[in-house]
Amino acid sequence: xxxxxxxxxxxxxxxxxxxxxxxxxxxxxxxxxxxxxxxxxxxxxxxxxxxxxxxxxxxxxxxxxxxxxxxxxxxxxxxxxxxxxxxxxxxxxxxxxxxxxxxxxxxxxxxxxxxxxxxxxxxxxxxxxxxxxxxxxxxxxxxxxxxxxxxxxxxxxxxxxxxxxxxxxxxxxxxxxxxxxxxxxxxxxxxxxxxxxxxxxxxxxxxxxxxxxxxxxxxxxxxxxxxxxxxxxxxxxxxxxxxxxxxxxxxxxxxxxxxxxxxxxxxxxxxxxxxxxxxxxxxxxxxxxxxxxxxxxxxxxxxxxxxxxxxxxxxxxxxxxxxxxxxxxxxxxxxxxxxxxxxxxxxxxxxxxxxxxxxxxxxxxxxxxxxxxxxxxxxxxxxxxxxxxxxxxxxxxxxxxxxxxxxxxxxxxxxxxxxxxxxxxxxxxxxxxxxxxxxxxxxxxxxxxxxxxxxxxxxxxxxxxxxxxxxxxxxxxxxxxxxxxxxxxxxxxxxxxxxxxxxxxxxxxxxxxxxxxxxxxxxxxxxxxxxxxxxxxxxxxxxxxxxxxxxxxxxxxxxxxxxxxxxxxxxxxxxxxxxxxxxxxxxxxxxxxxxxxxxxxxxxxxxxxxxxxxxxxxxxxxxxxxxxxxxxxxxxxxxxxxxxxxxxxxxxxxxxxxxxxxxxxxxxxxxxxxxxxxxxxxxxxxxxxxxxxxx
Amino acid sequence: xxxxxxxxxxxxxxxxxxxxxxxxxxxxxxxxxxxxxxxxxxxxxxxxxxxxxxxxxxxxxxxxxxxxxxxxxxxxxxxxxxxxxxxxxxxxxxxxxxxxxxxxxxxxxxxxxxxxxxxxxxxxxxxxxxxxxxxxxxxxxxxxxxxxxxxxxxxxxxxxxxxxxxxxxxxxxxxxxxxxxxxxxxxxxxxxxxxxxxxxxxxxxxxxxxxx
Numbered sequence: 001x002x003x004x005x006x007x008x009x010x011x012x013x014x015x016x017x018x019x020x021x022x023x024x025x026x027x028x029x030x031x032x033x034x035x036x037x038x039x040x041x042x043x044x045x046x047x048x049x050x051x052x053x054x055x056x057x058x059x060x061x062x063x064x065x066x067x068x069x070x071x072x073x074x075x076x077x078x079x080x081x082x083x084x085x086x087x088x089x090x091x092x093x094x095x096x097x098x099x100x101x102x103x104x105x106x107x108x109x110x111x112x113x114x115x116x117x118x119x120x121x122x123x124x125x126x127x128x129x130x131x132x133x134x135x136x137x138x139x140x141x142x143x144x145x146x147x148x149x150x151x152x153x154x155x156x157x158x159x160x161x162x163x164x165x166x167x168x169x170x171x172x173x174x175x176x177x178x179x180x181x182x183x184x185x186x187x188x189x190x191x192x193x194x195x196x197x198x199x200x201x202x203x204x205x206x207x208x209x210x211x212x213x214x215x216x217x218x219x220x221x222x223x224x225x226x227x228x229x230x231x232x233x234x235x236x237x238x239x240x241x242x243x244x245x246x247x248x249x250x251x252x253x254x255x256x257x258x259x260x261x262x263x264x265x266x267x268x269x270x271x272x273x274x275x276x277x278x279x280x281x282x283x284x285x286x287x288x289x290x291x292x293x294x295x296x297x298x299x300x301x302x303x304x305x306x307x308x309x310x311x312x313x314x315x316x317x318x319x320x321x322x323x324x325x326x327x328x329x330x331x332x333x334x335x336x337x338x339x340x341x342x343x344x345x346x347x348x349x350x351x352x353x354x355x356x357x358x359x360x361x362x363x364x365x366x367x368x369x370x371x372x373x374x375x376x377x378x379x380x381x382x383x384x385x386x387x388x389x390x391x392x393x394x395x396x397x398x399x400x401x402x403x404x405x406x407x408x409x410x411x412x413x414x415x416x417x418x419x420x421x422x423x424x425x426x427x428x429x430x431x432x433x434x435x436x437x438x439x440x441x442x443x444x445x446x447x448x449x450x451x452x453x454x455x456x457x458x459x460x461x462x463x464x465x466x467x468x469x470x471x472x473x474x475x476x477x478x479x480x481x482x483x484x485x486x487x488x489x490x491x492x493x494x495x496x497x498x499x500x501x502x503x504x505x506x507x508x509x510x511x512x513x514x515x516x517x518x519x520x521x522x523x524x525x526x527x528x529x530x531x532x533x534x535x536x537x538x539x540x541x542x543x544x545x546x547x548x549x550x551x552x553x554x555x556x557x558x559x560x561x562x563x564x565x566x567x568x569x570x571x572x573x574x575x576x577x578x579x580x581x582x583x584x585x586x587x588x589x590x591x592x593x594x595x596x597x598x599x600x601x602x603x604x605x606x607x608x609x610x611x612x613x614x615x616x617x618x619x620x621x622x623x624x625x626x627x628x629x630x631x632x633x634x635x636x637x638x639x640x641x642x643x644x645x646x647x648x649x650x651x652x653x654x655x656x657x658x659x660x661x662x663x664x665x666x667x668x669x670x671x672x673x674x675x676x677x678x679x680x681x682x683x684x685x686x687x688x689x690x691x692x693x694x695x
Numbered sequence: 696x697x698x699x700x701x702x703x704x705x706x707x708x709x710x711x712x713x714x715x716x717x718x719x720x721x722x723x724x725x726x727x728x729x730x731x732x733x734x735x736x737x738x739x740x741x742x743x744x745x746x747x748x749x750x751x752x753x754x755x756x757x758x759x760x761x762x763x764x765x766x767x768x769x770x771x772x773x774x775x776x777x778x779x780x781x782x783x784x785x786x787x788x789x790x791x792x793x794x795x796x797x798x799x800x801x802x803x804x805x806x807x808x809x810x811x812x813x814x815x816x817x818x819x820x821x822x823x824x825x826x827x828x829x830x831x832x833x834x835x836x837x838x839x840x841x842x843x844x845x846x847x848x849x850x851x852x853x854x855x856x857x858x859x860x861x862x863x864x865x866x867x868x869x870x871x872x873x874x875x876x877x878x879x880x881x882x883x884x885x886x887x888x889x890x891x892x893x894x895x896x897x898x899x900x901x902x903x904x905x906x907x
Contacts, residue, residue: 476776476780567731
């Protein structure tokens, strides 16, 4: 039988020879006609007709074997994931918005800036979109300029490029004039500029200018455009619209209030893509939205999450029929428009149809009344650590250090949500924090207990507030500071922002505060205890914050006592580098690696920012998020110490354990405090608290 | 008259609290998608505290502004988080807008809605399009102003206010969060209605049910 099958493979030589299928399956395929059919088709390259002959079945049967084999997962066709995702997204964008064409750049690496990648992609697409003799209108923006910089198309003749809007002052590199010129050069076109400002002082001025024969001629060229290339600006604070100074901010506020979400060729549109009327309309010289929409090929090149609402608006309004973007943005647009079911198609992981019967949805916890966990915990805390702290006015939500506050000393008040124990209350005591305000789980305390802390901590020389940079904490502590000031207590605030993964270095002030709090509180407490004045305490605390670098890695999510469910998910083989202490996403979610590889990637990030020289000293904190045992923390520390040693950076002091947790999250963070003489002395200053004692 | 307005405002807060109780789980679910799944609980805690505190108020001696000021204090101390200061500031501004008023005519009502919106904006330092409760409150305030200018009757006034808030809240689906914890999830916030905007709609609907 085996010979029979193998001879038939060669071009189906034994065509027509009737055989019994059940006997005909060569042994190596077991009893499975699917495997046999697939082997002949995919490996031996036979046609379905030849396979039918070889197997002695009909062609239709072969066809259904092959189809079922794919469904059953006997055969899996794999495309490189990033490419598959971008193709799927492009196809879906094209279908969903009725586009003529759509090109999606894979979001596989961030090695090159997005604007460059979009420029390259559009440059490659342009030859397919343009024909000799075309008139191409060109709007302005960073992305459009990038297209011009990357495109070089020699094959086109008799091209005209026309600037789509009036001009601007050349305070930035992507003016309408420069964009048009760059594109014109790259397609060897004649360039027609609109020789008037994009925005003039009054509508009368606009009328007068448009009456000029020269401008009329330029607008006639613009009206002949059969292609247009444009980008889009969002109205977010850091968008081109704001940074270019192109529009006055007063007018911008008007458009924002009227619901504008984006700007296309200098015109504002709302979330449905409808034009938004405003004070600049009859002072703007350039293509109108109606003119734009009448152009045959309308190529929109843009990417970035900030632009998603604007892009969605432009697509809804029909301003573009060719879209060039990146996979992440494309995916965002589809999700924003409620397209579901895409996620399943973006990866080829085998689908899990049924959860195993042992699958559990709830996490076990020691609980009495889930709504009373914070109160019950605080009752325990106050009993356990009565030697260090006590309630203020009978409330466990505001705790003051025994022997902490004293006349003439600046008071240190810390605080935040619960679920991070021993943060924050574990650091209250002589030589460290004077008082702590306690909120609900992962949730800031209200101003009242904070004010009580301020009053209790005050020794007449002012109070320093130090807490993590989270919107809720900032609002409540700010309100508390206002009230305390009204009561005659001088308050200064330092927000901790040590999580270097939470925002790029340019947005340092937007970073969140995590386990590095430990060092920052220690320095602040020591400064206060030494009797330094408020300003000096604030200054050295700021310095400590600036020199503290933390990166966390989460392996498993945490679960809330009220729900006993995970409050986010991490895949079975994944980890998230840079995750915050409430489960906020970090830099990357990737497959879990060896401990040393993880440590190295964290330390590389820290070294990138910490400019430590050979011989410098640091303090190291290896902190568990709650679920990671000491054993693993020491493994992390081992590698951290090796890395520091290799750079000849000395570890002045180290702490390993649970210092700032996230309930039962599995994971850890590494914090490094880059010491100098002053910080070293303050670090060694004695303190007595429940979780940190230095004598 | 004053007594009437005070009673109506108290009834309004009772209606808000009842509506929030009904929607509590739904709001927490919305929050679970982009935040820490506690928005329903937080709103419920806040308005239950407001209701309890208003039960103690001297209805005959109080002014409408007192109701708002009491609500502000109660909400703030019950909640914390970010919702606390936002609504507390909102009600405090509303109390200022109601200062001296004895009646709740549409002019006063529009001023109150406007004050709530601007209070939230000041405290949260946000704007429209940030995917927050402002995306419901600010359009609602605009609609109230417009309805007032057009001399709309009370029923129409409120239906336009609520419709504007609903449209605003729905629009947050296509926004990327710029404020609060949801801002940390960046693009993952796309496609989800902001829980704060959704709860603003719940609050406004309850206000309409009593005041229209």
